Amino acid sequence: MAVLGFDTATPSTAVGLLRDDGTAFERRDDPPAGARPNHASRLLALVEEVLAEAGTGWDGVGRLAVGVGPGGFTGLRIGIATGRALAQARGLEVVGVSSLRALACGAPGEGVVAAVLDARRGEAFLAAYGGPETIVAPVALSPHDLAAAVAGLAPGVRAVGDGAVRFREQLERAGAAVPADGDPVHRLGAGPVCRLGAAGSPTARDSLVPDYCRAPDARPR
Amino acid sequence: MILALETSCDDTCAAVVTPAGVILADVVSSQGIHDRYGGVVPEIASRHHLELVNAVIDDALATAGARLDDVDLVALTQGPGLVGALLVGVATGKALAAARGLPLAPVDHLQGHVAANFLEPAPFEPPFLCLIASGGHTLLTRVADHAGYETLGRTLDDAAGEAFDKGARLLGLGYPGGPALSRLAATGDPHAFAFPTAARVAGLDFSFAGLKTALLYKVRALGEEQAARRSTDLAASYEHAIVEALMARVERAVDQTGLDRVAIGGGVAANRRLRERIAGLGVAVHVPAPELCTDNAAMIASAARWVTPLAFPDYLALDAYASA
Ligand SMILES: [Zn+2]
Numbered sequence: 041m042a043v044l045g046f047d048t049a050t051p052s053t054a055v056g057l058l059r060d061d062g063t064a065f066e067r068r069d070d071p072p073a074g075a076r077p078n079h080a081s082r083l084l085a086l087v088e089e090v091l092a093e094a095g096t097g098w099d100g101v102g103r104l105a106v107g108v109g110p111g112g113f114t115g116l117r118i119g120i121a122t123g124r125a126l127a128q129a130r131g132l133e134v135v136g137v138s139s140l141r142a143l144a145c146g147a148p149g150e151g152v153v154a155a156v157l158d159a160r161r162g163e164a165f166l167a168a169y170g171g172p173e174t175i176v177a178p179v180a181l182s183p184h185d186l187a188a189a190v191a192g193l194a195p196g197v198r199a200v201g202d203g204a205v206r207f208r209e210q211l212e213r214a215g216a217a218v219p220a221d222g223d224p225v226h227r228l229g230a231g232p233v234c235r236l237g238a239a240g241s242p243t244a245r246d247s248l249v250p251d252y253c254r255a256p257d258a259r260p261r
Numbered sequence: 262m263i264l265a266l267e268t269s270c271d272d273t274c275a276a277v278v279t280p281a282g283v284i285l286a287d288v289v290s291s292q293g294i295h296d297r298y299g300g301v302v303p304e305i306a307s308r309h310h311l312e313l314v315n316a317v318i319d320d321a322l323a324t325a326g327a328r329l330d331d332v333d334l335v336a337l338t339q340g341p342g343l344v345g346a347l348l349v350g351v352a353t354g355k356a357l358a359a360a361r362g363l364p365l366a367p368v369d370h371l372q373g374h375v376a377a378n379f380l381e382p383a384p385f386e387p388p389f390l391c392l393i394a395s396g397g398h399t400l401l402t403r404v405a406d407h408a409g410y411e412t413l414g415r416t417l418d419d420a421a422g423e424a425f426d427k428g429a430r431l432l433g434l435g436y437p438g439g440p441a442l443s444r445l446a447a448t449g450d451p452h453a454f455a456f457p458t459a460a461r462v463a464g465l466d467f468s469f470a471g472l473k474t475a476l477l478y479k480v481r482a483l484g485e486e487q488a489a490r491r492s493t494d495l496a497a498s499y500e501h502a503i504v505e506a507l508m509a510r511v512e513r514a515v516d517q518t519g520l521d522r523v524a525i526g527g528g529v530a531a532n533r534r535l536r537e538r539i540a541g542l543g544v545a546v547h548v549p550a551p552e553l554c555t556d557n558a559a560m561i562a563s564a565a566r567w568v569t570p571l572a573f574p575d576y577l578a579l580d581a582y583a584s585a
Contacts, residue, residue, distance in 0.1 A: 125356035260300025
């Protein structure tokens with residue numbers, strides 16, 4: 041059975057399908073810098089597109105892999121609400137995948153990878169992985185604390201993600217290698233989400249929730 | 262059957278309703294957590310909707326003795342409301358419908374309040390005037406048919422339910438204090454104090470911001486001890502002003518339109534004094550059951566019966582809207 045995966049933690053909408061035979065299909069929407077994300081309007085349409093391209097109807101899908109962040113709250117909720125409802129409608133298994141781990145898995149090569157996403161409000165979400173091992177669990181940090189955390193990792197650690205681009209200066213000063221701004225390694229793709237989802241164990245539908253990494257703003261309307 | 266979702270504010274709601282308007286299940290999961298913040302916190306409301314929505318749907322289907330196979334149409338509130346909260350319902354409803362190839366009916370929340378009147382077992386048929394008053398909205402509409410409404414007047418500032426809650430806070434009654442204020446008012450003299458009813462606001466529009474300020478000044482002028490001693494009179498006079506402000510516009514609308522049928526909806530419709538005043542109008546009055554006046558998904562299903570549904574896959578790009 042195929043794994044359908046998607047992620048909405050970043051302004052991009054990334055959707056993929058991984059067939060049993062290893063064939064992968066991917067679709068994505070990348071709004072221009074500063075533009076509003078299109079998660080609400082594009083996610084389901086991209087899902088239908090990969091299903092059509094893969095020639096797999098819903099009957100051929102056995103599992104959902106859903107990026108749970110950390111990332112933008114509204115985008116995460118659109119992705120997870122969509123995942124939970126698809127699971128409810130089709131009786132599918134569902135696996136929550138860390139968006140930072142998926143980002144790190146998209147970086148080729150060996151060694152420690154720091155996955156850094158722009159967390160808005162001048163902060164970054166960071167996690168670091170050495171292969172399957174989690175070295176730093178997802179956390180929201182100020183640029184100063186981000187640099188300190190990365191400086192404590194292996195020398196020459198590679199930092200990827202839109203947060204690595206945004207905080208390049210601080211990261212490079214802390215000893216990290218940040219690939220060129222336009223390098224696709226900075227984009228969170230659905231391929232790793234599907235692969236991690238295929239390898240992970242399913243969770244109960246109602247325990248699939250975002251990894252917010254931040255308390256809500258408790259200001260009444 | 263119609264499966265409907267409503268997540269525009271802080272209640273997570275799902276309902277199963279037949280095309281004839283018979284309610285088979287009407288589930289509301291209220292998020293009591295907002296009380297401690299003194300108001301609805303949008304981010305917290307959105308988080309709770311996401312956690313609750315699928316279980317609430319399961320509950321509605323189980324209560325109706327139905328399965329997803331029995332659902333022919335998915336309906337959802339598209340707006341207006343808190344956009345982050347709405348998006349949870351919109352994403353959920355779209356995905357449920359798409360994964361089963363079902364049509365989808367996007368519904369306007371306020372049309373839902375109007376359509377609460379069309380539900381069995383006591384449907385109220387158009388034409389009529391409909392006053393919708395809650396913590397989030399206050400408007401007076403003319404309902405000519407099942408599919409829409411014409412706005413005759415709306416609040417220029419606070420909603421009527423908001424005026425109740427803000428008044429309750431000034432009287433130290435906590436949040437949401439509207440019902441507590443009404444209980445306190447029951448033994449007070451509604452004519453003890455004169456509070457403004459926005460008499461200078463012409464036409465059929467409402468305004469409640471001045472009322473809240475008037476209460477604040479009155480409480481200050483009385484001093485803490487006197488204000489506490491006269492809290493029942495303050496509450497009764499304040500409630501009286503809200504009800505009279507609403508009724509003045511309803512009476513004006515009855516005169517202007519010649520319509521002698523009036524319905525009320527929204528949480529404020531549960532107010533006893535408002536109900537008494539409206540019953541004394543000498544026109545045909547309809548008030549849906551209390552659980553159909555406050556936010557619920559049965560009213561969204563009801564409204565969906567007169568919405569042209571979007572066939573699969575025409576709704577995949579559907580987005581929520583925050584304001585009307
Ligand atoms: Zn409402």
